[in-house]
Amino acid sequence: MLSVNKQDDTFLYRQVIDLISTNIDSGTLRPGDRLPSLRRMSQSARVSIPTVRQAYVELERQRRIESRPQSGFYVRPRAANDIVSAAPSSRGKPVCFNCRSLMERVYDGINNPRLVPLGIANPCMARPAAKTLHRAMKRVMARREESSLGYSSTLGEISLRRQIAYHYLDTVGAKIEPEHIAITNGGQEALLLSLRAVASPGDIIAVETPTYHGLLELIDSLGMLAVEVETCPEEGVTLSELRRTLEKHDVKACMFSTTLGNPLGVTMPEVTRRELVEILEEYDTVLIEDDVYGDLRFDGVRPVPAQFLKHSKRIITCGSFSKTAAPGYRIGWIVTEHFIDKIARLKRAFSCSSGLLQQLTLADFLASGDYARYLKALRPILKQNAERMSALVAEHFPAATRTSRPVGASVLWLELPAGVDSIQLFDDAITAGISIAPGQIFSPANRYRNCLRLSYGHPWTEQTENAIRWLGRQVAELC
Numbered sequence: 001m002l003s004v005n006k007q008d009d010t011f012l013y014r015q016v017i018d019l020i021s022t023n024i025d026s027g028t029l030r031p032g033d034r035l036p037s038l039r040r041m042s043q044s045a046r047v048s049i050p051t052v053r054q055a056y057v058e059l060e061r062q063r064r065i066e067s068r069p070q071s072g073f074y075v076r077p078r079a080a081n082d083i084v085s086a087a088p089s090s091r092g093k094p095v096c097f098n099c100r101s102l103m104e105r106v107y108d109g110i111n112n113p114r115l116v117p118l119g120i121a122n123p124c125m126a127r128p129a130a131k132t133l134h135r136a137m138k139r140v141m142a143r144r145e146e147s148s149l150g151y152s153s154t155l156g157e158i159s160l161r162r163q164i165a166y167h168y169l170d171t172v173g174a175k176i177e178p179e180h181i182a183i184t185n186g187g188q189e190a191l192l193l194s195l196r197a198v199a200s201p202g203d204i205i206a207v208e209t210p211t212y213h214g215l216l217e218l219i220d221s222l223g224m225l226a227v228e229v230e231t232c233p234e235e236g237v238t239l240s241e242l243r244r245t246l247e248k249h250d251v252k253a254c255m256f257s258t259t260l261g262n263p264l265g266v267t268m269p270e271v272t273r274r275e276l277v278e279i280l281e282e283y284d285t286v287l288i289e290d291d292v293y294g295d296l297r298f299d300g301v302r303p304v305p306a307q308f309l310k311h312s313k314r315i316i317t318c319g320s321f322s323k324t325a326a327p328g329y330r331i332g333w334i335v336t337e338h339f340i341d342k343i344a345r346l347k348r349a350f351s352c353s354s355g356l357l358q359q360l361t362l363a364d365f366l367a368s369g370d371y372a373r374y375l376k377a378l379r380p381i382l383k384q385n386a387e388r389m390s391a392l393v394a395e396h397f398p399a400a401t402r403t404s405r406p407v408g409a410s411v412l413w414l415e416l417p418a419g420v421d422s423i424q425l426f427d428d429a430i431t432a433g434i435s436i437a438p439g440q441i442f443s444p445a446n447r448y449r450n451c452l453r454l455s456y457g458h459p460w461t462e463q464t465e466n467a468i469r470w471l472g473r474q475v476a477e478l479c
């Protein structure tokens with residue numbers, strides 16, 4: 001059943017965990033099956049007994065296996081937590097997002113450092129890169145002195161744009177000219193400038209359902225309307241539904257995540273991305289491709305953004321270092337050839353340029369190889385947090401709860417038993433010292449009242465575990 005690869009630089013105990021988990025997921029090991037003894041496993045996997053013990057202890061912590069006194073380790077029966085199903089569009093009507101007071105309360109919770117932070121999608125805070133970034137910034141200041149304090153050019157520091165272009169070449173083989181990249185104040189400004197470049201007040205914008213609440217606030221603040229398109233947890237937007245929406249409405253732009261969408265964590269398969277590009281051509285519309293989580297799949301494989309699959313002029317791709325390096329730096333980017341002049345004009349008008357010191361620091365971070373090394377260390381931590389959170393939810397939430405199955409980034413989406421009010425849960429949780437993201441903020445049509453999003457993008461502590469147990473008990477009471 002088992003063999004580990006000693007050339008691989010993943011910790012051996014993690015390799016043992018992955019091998020056992022894979023066997024459980026594939027059904028080779030079934031609930032109730034006994035695992036090999038520590039000695040047997042150490043012989044067959046050719047690792048030491050302490051390594052196997054470490055893997056078993058972690059798998060027990062993740063509630064995938066259990067130890068029975070005098071008997072050994074067994075695969076635990078999975079709790080009823082099934083995967084969430086596709087969310088159909090809300091009769092396909094364009095609507096205004098109307099959740100402002102709830103959003104304010106959610107942000108108050110997110111920004112309160114005294115609360116257990118389960119409400120904010122902040123992957124890199126699971127293992128902050130503070131020391132490495134600090135060293136990079138010191139190098140930049142020593143090299144550039146006063147000039148590092150000045151304005152950057154409107155489209156951004158060329159060294160960073162080159163590094164981003166190189167990163168796409170290195171990870172997905174896409175050749176991008178640095179001249180077709182604009183640096184922005186985070187992913188949020190990247191989405192804002194892209195949307196302003198292609199749509200005007202009153203226009204209809206197609207979004208996934210559920211979708212990132214910041215997108216909905218943006219569409220609303222620009223006086224536009226959002227129309228939800230059915231989204232399936234395995235494939236992303238359902239293309240037949242998208243066609244129907246495009247037939248019915250004059251959609252100015254689609255705003256979809258192609259990799260690890262927030263909150264479902266869904267990655268669109270390559271064949272679907274290709275078909276999506278064909279649909280954009282057919283209906284003469286534009287895609288603003290939100291790719292801020294592209295680097296954060298647990299398996300380290302970066303899917304090719306739709307824009308580069310077919311070199312489509314109809315796609316504007318948005319990225320950010322907020323999820324992969326430092327949210328406080330507020331550095332994101334846009335990749336587009338076709339709209340770059342318009343984006344430059346808008347950038348100049350809205351914010352002139354982005355922080356130069358942060359751009360230079362990130363350019364150094366990427367060029368030194370520290371960024372790639374950092375991501376390599378971050379991904380297994382996020383994966384482990386996801387496994388622990390899923391296991392605790394399976395154990396402590398009512399059996400009818402359904403969850404997403406994260407393959408990357410930092411959030412778990414939960415569908416609670418019908419009738420549970422996640423806004424009530426949100427209020428109770430704040431009082432108990434926990435912040436969560438209630439489901440309703442992810443829909444312009446106020447849906448998902450019985451859903452919530454939990455984040456595992458923070459260092460895992462006993463407090464985290466207690467918070468999940470508390471939420472499970474509270475949901476049971478609200479049922």
Ligand SMILES: Cc1ncc(COP(=O)(O)O)c(C=O)c1O
Nearest residue numbers: 121186187188212262292320322
């Ligand atoms: C899907 C998605 N897009 C964009 C953003 C905005 O990123 P930034 O913090 O860089 O503005 C976020 C942040 O949560 C997000 O989840």
